[in-house]
Amino acid sequence: MEQKTGIWQRMGKALGSLKLTLFVFLVLAVFSIIGTLLPQGMTEHDLHDRFGGGLGQWIVSLGFHDVYRTGWFRAFILLLCLNLIVCSLQRLPKSFKLISREEQSLNREKLVRLSTHVEMTSRLSWADTQSRLTKVLSEQFAPPKVRQTSDSYAAYAVRGKWSPLIVYGVHLSVLLILFGALIGSIFGFKGFMQILEGESSNEVMLTSGRQSITLPFSVRCDRFDVSFYDTGTPKEYRSDLTVLRNGETAHSRSIRVNDPMTFEGITFYQSSYGTVLKLAEVEFYDKGAGITEKLTMNFRKTATIPGTGDRVQVVQYQPEFSRFGPAVGVVLQKHGQPGSTGSWILVDMPDFHGNRIENYQVKVLRTETSQYTGLQVKKDPGVWMVYAGFTLMLIGIGLAYHSSQRKIWVWAGPQGNVQHIVVAGRTNKNSLAFEAEFARLCGRLQESLRD
């Protein structure tokens, strides 16, 4: 039985130790450094290409291509939380003692043992000495608690009494932030939407995994606009959005970068934009067979060239193809032949020799494009807790910078017709500044006891 408590005590001690904290800090730092040096989110295929089979396999099995989401990393954050909780609980009683202890049995011998102490004498009367000591302490430091007997005077004063508790506030703030992040990752989501100008959608592609979710309302992009500076760099992206529920307008707002829209706890951020092809009018000319056919093709919908059985599809669109203007990617599947061939067709250069696939000279007569807006979509019910943690942390560190617990004890006793006085002090930090403050206080005391 005794053995067992020993183990538990030792484990508790280890869990709450500063060594563990520093160790976890170090591990988190090393993991994070790996995460910044190795591009994150690479696929196994990319890793294999870049680092070779052996090393690539190692990186994947250790999760270094996605460090911050690995079980390893999260386990160490959990360990940090545990360490924080255990060490706070272990130290809390000591801190409370530091606050409530007032040195009941104050005497001369105890005070002269403190490293910061000064002895002085006074020729004033015993009663006068006592009242002046109390007065100067109240005025120059803090109102003291005084205990007087017929032949002794003991005073105790404290400033920054609650200062030792500040650090627990900071520890709590770290836990709040991490807990808020946990809530967000469990009950929230993060994803992406692409909405064509004039159209609406309620599908959000999630960032992690290949799933999507359906919102209880849909979002329509009424207009997307991008403006530029004279230098050509983008000045502003703006999307005019309308939230629709059961076909009716529920909310309407313009969003910009740095100015998102929130509707029922879900926030929409301006994130990207682009152009998509809606349809293209394409001419296929086969010189040998004497065929010229004009087709109006919807994007990514298969069409057949009349009289041939050859199937064609517009599969890609680029608004700017290597400075040659817009280009469409067309794929052709010859009738009765396996496989397919394709080519980029330059829209603005109809006579370009590369505008051909197999036996066809291809010409794009007309394109109809539309702009889409890319929206980052997020729901994070833990964010208020993270912000509460931020606030608490700043208050805590700010107070820690500004305050320290300083204690002053004064003992006095008559020795013949001279009064003997000892002043002593102690602080929990910034001892140099305290020594200066202590010296100033002693100077004032001495001054007031002179006449």
Add this chain to the structure above:
Amino acid sequence: MVTSSLLLSLTTFAYFGSAALYLGGVVFRLKSVLTLGSLVALGTLVIQTAGIVLRWRESYELGYGHAPLSNLYESLVFAAWAIMLLYLIMEYRTKQRTLGVFPALFAFLAMAYASFSTSVDARIQPLLPALKSNWLIAHVITCFLGYAAFAIACGISIVYILRRSAEGSGRPSPILAMMPEPRQLDELNYQLILFGFLWLSLGIITGSVWANSAWGTYWSWDPKETWSLITWLVYAAVLHARTIQGWRGKRVAWLSLLGFGCVLFTYFGVNFLLSGLHSYATK
């Protein structure tokens, strides 16, 4: 016509002068030269402040209209300004002029890098949509006040280590003897680290809140974020080692140097070696 670039080039040379005067004062043990160093530093800070304000106005005249805190050049200028401002306040409060060499030198190096490096673009550029936010000002100011405090702490740590090594070798150098007592250096180092830690925390938090309002993520493990967190962890470790474990002196001084190394990597290393959300800070 006085332009911001004229005032800021003047600042570069004047900080060099100030650093030289501080060094001369310490080497030749001349109090008057040290005082002159302080006066030059103060005068330069005033000129630099005027330069920054003027640059701000010029950006309005160009039609861009943004605070001069938007790219590498402007952040370097602000870093030099923050270091000297903090240092001069510290000098005034501690009445110690002998510690001015390193802050003035750091300020000069930042200004010189901003002015003379060909990879740093000194032109006033329009603000990218992502940076158009009042959070920009809060984020940059808080981060750089933190960096400035760490820079001064780094200078003090170097002095501390030199002084202790000189004492250890049995030939106490008269130059170093003019510097504050080791205990006072240690205490100042701690105060500055705690001060810097407060501002770094503020800087990370303002950045985080900003990111959440612009992109919807308060933390995305971008290399700059991650390195600022590593820096934060190092300084948190310093503070804990000092209060809980009672570490003092040399060990804290070395850790302070390590911390400042992380600051430099967060500031420069991440910009040039790693890519991420903060890519606008490279030009």
